[in-house]
Amino acid sequence: MNNFNSHRTLILNSTFQPLSIASAKRSVALLLSKKINVLKESNLQIRSENEIITVPKVALLTYYVKAPYARRVALNRSNIFIRDFNTCQYCGSSAESIDHIIPKSKGGENVWSNVVACCKRCNLIKADKLLSQTILKLKNFPIKPEGNFWIKTIIGSNPDPEWKEYLISA
Ligand SMILES: [Zn+2]
Known part of the structure; x- marks a missing residue:
């Protein structure tokens, strides 16, 4: 056991x-x-x-x-990382934090379209600035995940390898 x-x-x-x-x-x-x-x-x-x-x-x-309850995906750090494939949406390296594209201090909201996973380096460059004030560019426009995305959030980022053949529809 x-x-x-x-x-x-x-x-x-x-x-x-x-x-x-x-x-x-x-x-x-x-x-x-x-x-x-x-x-x-x-x-x-x-x-x-x-x-x-x-x-x-x-x-x-x-x-x-x-399962309607499960279809509403919570906006939180772990789900943002899943949506963004754990990669920094500015440079593509491994993400370690969350960036508000329009900083909260400048009125940016905590919504799916204003948050991205981001690496330490880009987070330091971005800081409390607007994107146009930095050299950074977004790789993808962040959107609210829909469809079967909630399944990914249930399964998490490290599914058991033995589940693989059953996760095709996820
Ligand atoms: Zn980066």
Whole structure:
């Protein structure tokens, strides 16, 4: 049971679309209540009452879940990093912070179209200035993520490699 606490099970909606990530405990509970079918087993086993249960790595819900709650993506650091592929939107190197394109001090809002992931160096150049006052140029115009983006935010930036074949629709 060494990795019981860190285990993550990918739960797919009955349509095979990724829906959520469950802990080992939660996925076993879903399994015992017959709410999921196992698509891929992990090497993690737990004893429940009289049986040994293999914790799933990937499982399919036996019913369809409408997930409107998940479709609203929160504007936060980690989701901005996911949208911007962890890269600085000014120079393309690895991002370490968030920049407000129009600085807050100049009335810039905390909205998807005014925030980008950015590296330390560009953040220092940009500081509290407007983009036109610097040498920096945006690589992409930042937009509010839509569509299936929320799935990426659930899966996070380090999905289990064994989920790969099930994440095609994400
Ligand atoms: Zn940069």
